[in-house]
Amino acid sequence: MWKTLDPKAKEAELSAADAQLKAEKDRAEANERYKVIGGTGQTVKSSVDSNQKSGATTATLSFEATDIRDVVKTVLYDILGENYYIDPKLAVT
Secondary structure, three states: OOOOOOHHHHHHHHHHHHHHHHHHHHHHHHHHHOOOOOOOOOOOOOOOOOOOOOOOOOOOOOOOOOOHHHHHHHHHHHHOOOOOOOOOOOOOO
């Protein structure tokens, strides 16, 4: 049996379908934006700046009396270039 939908119900059904398609498209685009592709480790064209001698490097970081959020931002985002999330419920003592 076929049901006849009134125009408002039909419009609502189409609107819901459009919203679902948009959400699926957004998820697909997000997956492409955050796709990780491994490299070969070979430099295609070296520059003058990249001709530094290889070897161990050291750095000293001092975070005395610094909020943990600032430490995480500095290490993960500024130095390593990684995105991160800190739960707002994090209690710092």
